[in-house]
Amino acid sequence: MNIVLLSGGSGKRLWPLSNDIRSKQFIKIFEKEDGTYESMVQRMYRQIKKSDPEATVTIATSRNQISAIHNQLGEDVHISLEPCRRDTFPAIALATAYLADVRGIDPEEPVVVCPVDPYVEDDYFEALKALCEQAKKGEANLVLMGIEPTYPSEKYGYIIPENNSNTADVRTFREKPSADAAQEYIAQGALWNGGVFAYKLKYVLEKAHERMDFTDYEDLFSKYDSLAKISFDYAVVEKEPRIQVMRFGGQWKDLGTWNTLTEAMEESCVGEGIMNETCENVHIINELGLPVLAMGLQDVVISASPDGILVSDKEQSSYIKPFVDKIDNQIMFAEKSWGSFRVLDVETESLTIKVTLNEGHSMNYHSHKNRDEVWIVISGRGKTVVDGMEQQVEAGDVITMQVGCRHMILAETELKLVEVQLGKEISVHDKQKFSLE
């Protein structure tokens, strides 16, 4: 099975755990059998590999997610890098061209595209396989997954099939209807659109060539920023007469808000938290190294991260976006390809951060125009290069770097350091990179 996972944008609906550079799909929130936690993308990847060990998984995403993907899934996963965000039609076209031209998949092979963030069980992946098989038959150009609706939601698209059989031709679509209209569609056998598309690889390549002027994957990649933003639904699905839908009646939850996300959590508390006996339907997700004590609350989610603290009635949490837009978000924590960093202290002329470098990883060799820096290694060992001079370092060593000084550090074991930045104009943009001879 060839699966393309669409790993979407940042999203503020799960603030303070998601932010401009950290997406909800990477939050480790689901408890596994061994007591450790996994993220949405880890859960889905594990489920895919369990359902079909031979599956090739390609994640369509942007540059700022690559570090987190490799940290969480390892190096085996394929990535179709989107140079910038251009909605789902360009993203699916690029991923399809990647499968054809880079990975050499036969144009007659089926591909299934699905979002990275539904909360599902193993039967969902069996359904994906069935979609692929159906696409391969060629009875239709596109095969969609129709989710059996559980209530007349106003937030989903509806697929109206010709009949009630398991696999049916699609008569028409209805986008986000009113609850009354939704109720009527459901009575007629309508299904929620699960955002899953299965097709033969050559079909989407043809559709892409019809709308975009490119020769192959590399050419499309180089022109990506000039492509129009347009959704796959609008550019392809709505214009295609030959579409089938397959019904799916298993568990399917859209984890886009705290309300739905906490419903999917096994444990009511992730991180340090205490609830008294009068709390009901309360969830705590605490990434700060501080205890959270909740007393006498009902239907509340508490989420704390270095970016901020949310305390919300669960229903109300779906209205979070405009409030988060107002918050001036200095990024206080980030996961990177080489490890992670956390802001410890912010002053007008200094910034103190803690950096964790994964074993074998290093920073770029770089310098700053407007700040001095000091590193204090607090654990692990490694090697620094400062203005061309190599030095072995370990816990307790202090390295000072003046303005303009080129520097890097390589972690020979996991290595942690406290970095103090000093200057009148401290900015993440003040960084010049150099290659090490």
Next chain:
Amino acid sequence: MNIVLLSGGSGKRLWPLSNDIRSKQFIKIFEKEDGTYESMVQRMYRQIKKSDPEATVTIATSRNQISAIHNQLGEDVHISLEPCRRDTFPAIALATAYLADVRGIDPEEPVVVCPVDPYVEDDYFEALKALCEQAKKGEANLVLMGIEPTYPSEKYGYIIPENNSNTADVRTFREKPSADAAQEYIAQGALWNGGVFAYKLKYVLEKAHERMDFTDYEDLFSKYDSLAKISFDYAVVEKEPRIQVMRFGGQWKDLGTWNTLTEAMEESCVGEGIMNETCENVHIINELGLPVLAMGLQDVVISASPDGILVSDKEQSSYIKPFVDKIDNQIMFAEKSWGSFRVLDVETESLTIKVTLNEGHSMNYHSHKNRDEVWIVISGRGKTVVDGMEQQVEAGDVITMQVGCRHMILAETELKLVEVQLGKEISVHDKQKFSLE
């Protein structure tokens, strides 16, 4: 007027803003007219001085509050230092001896003792003056303040007067009755015991000499740790036949729990916080440098400090103590005579803190047996002494101190530094002090 303010223990009921070394009376929570905030002790001191500029204020307290008292009230306030905690009779006896022997107050002069934490208006201080004048008359040995009860509370002591006149002899006391009994006492004209005692100085000295073997203040101070723990109510009030009570009908709030404390707050939010329009009767007290977002909450207090985060229904917040007892409280923030510190990061073999030294202040000259330290000055300037060597320092300077190295820093301006402690056994008790020649 001679006022003794009893500044009691730490108290966990206002966690995470109060802890073992930081008491509720020092939390800056009350907005002043100029938009800045003052603490309970600052508010009371300001009110006393407004009501009676000639008043001498003596605060009876323990060593760990002295820094905070001088930081908040300046150097003019008198302190009766309790070498250890020995309940209110020894505390009042010691403070009274301090007034007589150290401050030379005439034994015929009246003294009024009151708690530091009621939330009151100017009329309360007029009432204190009236108590003093009444004590001076000598019609009784003790004059108490009787608060007009507003409801049949089970948590206060009740004073039953002989009659309903403004100043009356006391018939008897009832400690924390049931609500039904309280209702009956109130119907009979009973008053809440406001914890205020006015007396002629010589009276308490006599009572003290009856129970304790001492010559003068210094002798009592030196023997303080051998005194029995006993309350003034039990040792003196309950045994005294000649007591009067004066009625007080003005505002009087006991700010012992989040429920009552938030009622007294002018602003619903102290620190960084946003509430959406569906929040009702919500208070945010946020000392973390992170935004708090509250949505859809009713009757909730959110309090965040470096020690932890409380989210509680206001009623429920009065049951906080056993939960806080369970929390392993590493002190993450403290105000000291020389400034303050905040823990930034805790690892198994390192601890990173931020230290702010007030202008003109310095640390003790000291060393550690089991840890190295590094200082990075991030703002201000001063002078370090390291193993006897003096050095001028300013922002950007790095000072490294090996195990056993003697060190101190003096702030010539306000000075901030990041201190990284490194070692296998980091403990606050690992400190040897030395005098500077």
